[in-house]
Amino acid sequence: MSTSAAADERRDRRGTNALFSGNKLKLGLFGPNCDHGCAMTLSSDVPSLTWEYTKQVAEIADRAGFEALVPVARWKAIGDNGFNGRNFETYTWAAGLASVTDHITLVATAHVQASHPAAAAKMVATVDHISGGRVCLNIVNGWFEPEFKMLGSEFLPHDRRYQYTTEWFELVRKFWTEDSEFDFIGEFFRVEGGYSQPKPVQSPLPSIMNAGGSKTGREFIAKYADAGYVLLAGYDLDAARAQVEARANDAAEVGREVDTWTTAYVIQRDTKEEAQAYLQKVFVDEADMSAGDAAAKYLGLNSSAMEPHQWEEFNLHLRAGYGGYPLVGTADDIAEELARLSDIGVAGVSLSFVDFVDGLERFNADVLPKLENGGLRKPYSPHA
Template sequence: MTGKNSLSLGVFMPNCSNMPSISTHGVVADQWQYPNNERIALLAESLGFDYLFPVSRWRGFGGETNYLGTSLETTTWAAALLRATERIKIFSTVHVPLFHPMVIAKIGATLAHISHDRWGLNVVSGWSQREFEMMGLELDDHGRRYERTSAFVEILRGLWNTAGEPLNHRSDWYSINNGVSLPRPDKMPEIANAGISPDAQAMTARLCDWSFMSGASIEALPRLVDGIKSQAQSQGRQVRTAIFPFLLWGDSEAAAQEELQQIIAHKDGEAARNWLDGISAGSGSFDEFTENMIAASGGGLPLLGTAEMVAEQLRAIHESGVDAVMVTLQDYERDLRRFGAEVLPILRRMGVVRA
C-alpha cells in the first residue's frame, strides 16, 4: 500500500466493450480484448499504479452501442493478468446472486496463491434486472440484496480465516455445514463494495475494506467519504474509499470541453436511458446524475482541462478524503502514456502521489 498521505492510483479497466462512454465518439472498438487489457495492465504497472479494477457485466444495455455488451469474465481475466504482472494488485468483480460463496472462496484462494496475495474481490449485490431475467433470476428488493451480500462476505471471511476452524452458517440463502476450503490465502484478500445507498454503506462499513463510490461533483465527495468512514470507525474498523474519475485533458480547457461536448452530441440515448433507469430502479445510487453525465463517463466523475487542471482536481479529490482513484480514459493505452508524461509528474511535484 502507498503511505497514508499518498493517493493510490488504479485503472478502471476496459474489459467490457465501449468503455468508458455511452457514445459513438472517441471509442476504441477493440479495447475490451485481452491483449489490449494486458498491455494496459503492464503499462499501468510500469507507471507505478497500485490497482486494476474490472467491470462485471452479463448483458449490455442495447441501443446503437449495446454499451458493455461484450465483456471478459473477471476471475479468469484476473488470473491471466496476475501471471502477466509482478506487483500491481488486481480485483475481480462478482455478482453475489450468481455464485456460491464456497466457489468464490476456492477461486479467490487460487488467485491469491498464484499471485502472492495480489488479488482482491469486489462484491456486487446486483441491480440490472435485464441481466438477471435472461437467467431466470428475480432480484430481491434492495435491502434484502445487501442482507444476502453480508452473508456472502461473512462466509468468505470465515472460510479464508487462517485460524482454520470449520465454518457453520445458516441464513435465508446459504447453509454451510463444517465448511472448509483449502488452500487458504496467506493474507485476507481485500474486499470492496460499490454503492452509496444506506444499505450498501452499512454493509461496507461492517464487512469490507474498500468503498467504491461515485460522486456527481468533487464538492459532494467529503460527505460521502465522511459518511462511510465514520460508520466504519464506530465499529472499530477502517474502510478506504475509491472513485472512478473520467480524465479528459488537452492543450486548453476549451479543447477538453469541446471533446466532452462531442461525446455527448454522439451519445447513445437508448443505452444511456437503459443504464440510468436500471441502476436508479435497483439502488437509486445515481439519482444526482443526468443522462448526459452518464453518457459522457458511464457514471464516473469527469475531470476536464489541461494536464495541470486535471492534476489540481485530483489533488482536491485526495484532500476530500478519497484514498484511491480508478481512472477511466478515452483511449486507455494512448492516454495512460500521456498521463505518465503529462499529469503524473505534476502529481508527484504536488506530493499527491509518491515520488
C-alpha cells in the first residue's frame, strides 16, 4: 500500500473514539474480563467468567452508550481462593469484543514488562483497525509482585518502574508514528531497524490511560495520558476536589488537558437499607478476606497508616471494588453521587458490579435516565 493510501486510513480520534464524546460524565466498566471482576467475595451471586458472559456484558454496555470497557491485566490469582485467577488477556479480549460492538472504546491494559513495545504497538494497531478507531491503551507498571516472578521480570523500585514505562511508551509511540525504519538506543531497550505497519487508525495516536497516583505517576499522566485515574482519598469529596484540581494543574503546566476518571462499585436496590444489607452480606459476611489482605499487602498498604475504623472502611472498599468509590443505595442515591463526582471535575467513572449483567440492567433502566435528565449525558441510540 502506498504512503498516501495508508494515510487515507487515518481518522481523527475525536470522531471514532468514545472517550472523546461530548457527554459531561462518561461511563465505563472496570474489570469485566476477570472472574469476580472487582468483587472480593465468596458469594455465589458472582457469575463465573465465560466468553459468552463477558460478550453479553460488553453488548449491554455498548447498546446503552457507555464509553469504555476497562479490563484488569492479571496473570495470577490474588489470595488463597483464586480471586481474578481466571481472566482473559486484554489485547485479544479487546480484539474479540471489537467485532461485536459498535460504539464503546475497547481498552487494552498493558503490563509494560510483559510485552515488548514492538508487540504492544502492533497489537494495539490491529485492534484499532478491527474496531474502526476505538482502542485505548491503558499503561500500567504492575504492583502484584508474584506476577513479576512468574514472568521472569525484575520487580523494580517504584520510580524506576516509571523510568522503564516512559521509555517503553516512547518506543511504542515511535512504532506508531515513524514511517521509515528507525534505530533506538535507550537504557532498557535497543531497537535496530524498527518498523511497524499498518499504523493505528486513530490520528494522531490511540488514546492513552494511566492510573498513577504518586508524584512520578502524576507526571507521567500529565505528559502522556488522555485519561488519568484518581483514587478518591477517604471518599471525602472536598479532598477529592483538590485531587482533581491538582491533576488539571499538572496537565496545564505542560500545555495539555487530561480527563480525570475514577472507579466506583455499584450496589443498587429499591431502598438504601436493602443496598446496605447486601453490601454487608457480600463483602463482610461472605467476604474473600484472603484476597483483600493479599491485595493490601502487595499494594503496600497497612493499618499503621490509618485509624482502626478507617482501615476497616478502606478494606471494605478494597474488597467491594478494588478501592473504588462506593455507589450504594437507590437509583436516586447513585445518580446524585455521580452528579457530585461530576461537580468536582471527574470526567468519567468506570463502574463494577457483583454481577455485571444484573447490575447493568438495573443501572441502565433506572440511573441512566436520571443522568440524562440532569444534563450529564445525552440519550444514546445504537447505530441502525
